Amino acid sequence: MKDLKSLTRLIDSFARLPSVGRKSAERMALAVLEMDEEDVKEFSSALEGVKTAIHLCPICGLYTEDEKCEICSDKERDEKTLIVVSSYRDVYAFEKLNTFRGRYHILGGVLSAVAGIGIEDLNIDSLLERIKDDNVQEIILATNPTIEGETTALFIAKLLEGKGVEITRLAYGLPMGGHVDYADSLTLNKALEGRRKL
Amino acid sequence: MKDLKSLTRLIDSFARLPSVGRKSAERMALAVLEMDEEDVKEFSSALEGVKTAIHLCPICGLYTEDEKCEICSDKERDEKTLIVVSSYRDVYAFEKLNTFRGRYHILGGVLSAVAGIGIEDLNIDSLLERIKDDNVQEIILATNPTIEGETTALFIAKLLEGKGVEITRLAYGLPMGGHVDYADSLTLNKALEGRRKL
Numbered sequence: 001m002k003d004l005k006s007l008t009r010l011i012d013s014f015a016r017l018p019s020v021g022r023k024s025a026e027r028m029a030l031a032v033l034e035m036d037e038e039d040v041k042e043f044s045s046a047l048e049g050v051k052t053a054i055h056l057c058p059i060c061g062l063y064t065e066d067e068k069c070e071i072c073s074d075k076e077r078d079e080k081t082l083i084v085v086s087s088y089r090d091v092y093a094f095e096k097l098n099t100f101r102g103r104y105h106i107l108g109g110v111l112s113a114v115a116g117i118g119i120e121d122l123n124i125d126s127l128l129e130r131i132k133d134d135n136v137q138e139i140i141l142a143t144n145p146t147i148e149g150e151t152t153a154l155f156i157a158k159l160l161e162g163k164g165v166e167i168t169r170l171a172y173g174l175p176m177g178g179h180v181d182y183a184d185s186l187t188l189n190k191a192l193e194g195r196r197k198l
Numbered sequence: 199m200k201d202l203k204s205l206t207r208l209i210d211s212f213a214r215l216p217s218v219g220r221k222s223a224e225r226m227a228l229a230v231l232e233m234d235e236e237d238v239k240e241f242s243s244a245l246e247g248v249k250t251a252i253h254l255c256p257i258c259g260l261y262t263e264d265e266k267c268e269i270c271s272d273k274e275r276d277e278k279t280l281i282v283v284s285s286y287r288d289v290y291a292f293e294k295l296n297t298f299r300g301r302y303h304i305l306g307g308v309l310s311a312v313a314g315i316g317i318e319d320l321n322i323d324s325l326l327e328r329i330k331d332d333n334v335q336e337i338i339l340a341t342n343p344t345i346e347g348e349t350t351a352l353f354i355a356k357l358l359e360g361k362g363v364e365i366t367r368l369a370y371g372l373p374m375g376g377h378v379d380y381a382d383s384l385t386l387n388k389a390l391e392g393r394r395k396l
Contacts, residue, residue: 004263006244006251013241016233017226028215030287032248033261035214040249043211046204047242050227051235053204063231065202089228 007033059130061106061123062088071103078102080137084127084156086110086149090142102138105130110148111155124156131165138166145172205231257328259304259321260286269293269301276300278335282325282354284308284347288340300336303328308346309353322354329363336364343370 007029014025032040056062057069064070071077071091081102085091091104107122130136141156143149157167172190174183183191205227212223230238254260255267262268269275269289279300283289289302305320307313328334339354341347355365370388372381381389 004252004261006247006263007261009240010244010248013237013244016237016241018229019222019225024217027217029248031216032245033252037249039211039214040245042207043214044242044245046208046211047230047238047245049204050208050230051238054202054231063202063205065204 056108059126060104061108061126062091062104076101079134081140082127082130082136082138083140083142086143086152094142102140105139107143107152110143110146110152112148119155122152124159127156128159131160131163136165138168141167141169145170254306257324258302259306259324260289260302274299277332279338280325280328280334280336281338281340284341284350292340300338305341305350308341308344308350310346317353320350322357325354326357329358329361334363336366339365339367343368 010029010032011022011025014020014028015022017025020028032043035043053065054063055065057064057072059068059072062069062071066073078101082105083091083094083100083102084105084107085094086107086109088106091106094100094104105123105127107124107127109117109122111117111119111122131139139156139160141153143153153169157169160167171194172187173194174180174187174191180188208227208230209220209223212218212226213220215223218226230241233241251263252261253263255262255270257266257270260267260269264271276299280303281289281292281298281300282303282305283292284305284307286304289304292298292302303321303325305322305325307315307320309315309317309320329337337354337358339351341350351367355367358365369392370385371392372378372385372389378386
C-alpha cells in the first residue's frame with residue numbers, strides 16, 4: 001500500500017494514539033477503508049466534536065460539556081472538602097469508590113524539572129480562590145507517591161500553611177492483597193513508619 | 199465520564215475498529231481529548247481523506263488513489279498471468295514474496311451462502327473481460343483453502359472451462375517449518391495426495 005498517501009496519513013494519525021503500534025495503526029486504517037462512508041463520517045465528526053464540545057470546568061479543571069462539571073454542579077457534594085489530584089483520571093478512580101462525597105481539584109500535572117512543568121503551569125491559583133471563596137476546611141493531597149507527586153504535594157502544603165485549612169495526604173503502605181515479601185523496601189518502610197495500633 | 203456525550207460518541211467510533219475493545223476505545227478517546235487541536239483536525243481529515251481519495255482499481259479491484267492501481271499500470275508486469283484472490287490483503291501477501299511478476303484480480307469476497315454472498319457480488323464479470331481483452335494464458339486461483347474459498351475456486355474454474363486459459367490452484371500441503379505430528383488430518387491428507395517424486 002506504499003503508494004496510497006491518504007492511507008499513510010491515516011496510519012500516522014492512528015499511530016499517534018497511546019499503545020497503538022505501526023502494525024495496529026495499519027490494521028485500523030485498513031478497517032476504515034472498508035467501513036461504510038457514513039460510519040467514517042460519524043467517526044471524523046465525533047473526533048472534532050470531542051474537541052469542540054468538551055472543555056475544562058472553570059472551578060475544578062475536570063472535563064465537561066456544560067458550564068460547570070457534574071461534580072461542581074452537584075449541590076449535594078460537600079464543597080468544604082477537596083481532593084487535589086494531578087489528573088482527571090484520578091478523579092474517576094476516586095469516584096469509583098463511591099464513598100467520597102466532597103469535591104475535587106485537578107492540578108493538570110505535577111511539578112517536574114525534567115518535563116519543565118512549573119507552578120505557573122498548574123491549576124493552583126484557582127485552588128487558592130476556592131479555599132477563600134468556599135471556606136474549604138480540608139484539602140486531601142492525592143498526587144501520586146512519586147518524586148514529582150511528593151514534591152507537588154509538599155509545595156502545596158507549604159503554600160497553604162496558615163490559611164486555616166487542614167492539609168492531609170493519602171496514607172502510604174502495603175497495597176491490599178499484596179505480599180510483604182514482594183513489597184519494595186520504600187513501600188515497606190512507609191508501611192512500618194505509618195503503623196497503627198490495633 | 200458518563201455525562202460527556204461527545205466522548206461516548208467517539209468511544210463508539212473507536213470501538214467499531216477491529217480488535218479494539220471498549221476499554222481500549224475509551225483510552226483512545228481520552229487520548230484524543232488530550233491531543234493538540236491541530237492533530238485532531240488532521241486525524242479527522244485523514245479519515246475522510248481515505249474515503250474520498252481511495253477507490254477500487256477498475257481493472258483488478260485493488261485499492262488505488264490513481265486511475266489504475268500501481269500493479270495494473272506497471273507495464274513491466276505480465277498481463278497474461280493472473281492470480282485471483284478474494285481480498286486485497288492477499289495481494290500484499292504475494293507482493294511481499296517479490297517473485298511473482300504477473301498481475302492480480304481481486305474478487306472482493308468469496309461465495310458464501312451463510313453471508314449471503316452470491317456470484318453477482320463478486321468481481322467476476324471484469325475477470326471474464328480481462329481474459330478476453332488481455333489474452334490471459336494462466337489463471338492461478340488463490341482463494342483460501344476453506345470451504346468458501348474452495349467453492350469459489352471451483353466455481354470460477356467451471357466458468358472458465360473451454361475459454362482456452364489454463365486454470366491452476368495453489369498447492370496444498372504442510373506449511374514450511376511445520377511439524378507432521380501437529381498438522382491437522384485434512385492438511386496431512388492433502389500433503390499425502392499431492393506428494394511429488396524427489
